[in-house]
């Protein structure tokens with residue numbers, strides 16, 4: 001099979017990252033208070049240990065996929081670490097779990113790999129639009145640097161989750177595909193609207209309205225879903 005390995009690109013990326021020095025955390029950093037509060041929540045969201053996902057990946061019996069998932073979790077933990085450094089540079093503490101994060105973790109625990117990846121993909125797509133807003137409108141050099149680094153990873157994570165979902169949906173009966181697709185989109189819309197409200201002031205500070213955030217993120221979601229259900 002000439003298919004690219006699941007872990008291949010993650011391995012390359014981790015080597016590349018190890019050669020690329022960290023941002024200069026000592027530089028002056030001034031963040032809008034709304035952006036700070038928003039980043040504190042995202043920092044918690046990025047910091048999970050991924051134990052559930054790794055357990056499920058290992059139960060697929062595909063060691064290469066398991067390696068990829070472990071490297072994926074390590075990238076997310078690196079996001080949490082960089083955000084914690086960024087908050088420290090801006091003089092703000094990290095916070096404990098936020099309710100949206102607890103709901104997210106708790107709901108994922110109840111799911112199989114397929115559902116977990118569907119929920120995770122929504123979070124990754126939300127992250128794409130969110131970090132782009134910060135990178136483009138955050139108005140601080142350190143924030144821009146960190147956001148661009150995270151964005152670079154998230155741009156790879158979305159296709160990674162989608163590529164696996166194609167495999168996971170392979171066994172889904174034909175007549176179930178449309179309803180699953182619709183339910184997934186409804187869930188995504190709900191999550192995106194909640195994030196747009198919860199993080200509205202931070203997005204606003206970056207020049208993105210709630211409405212634009214919802215529209216853009218939903219468009220990203222629709223592209224991702226189309227790649228998963230290609231040929232339907």
Ligand SMILES: [Fe+2]
Nearest residue numbers: 046076079127
């Ligand atoms: Fe992330």
Ligand SMILES: [Fe+2]
Nearest residue numbers: 124153154157
């Ligand atoms: Fe991600």
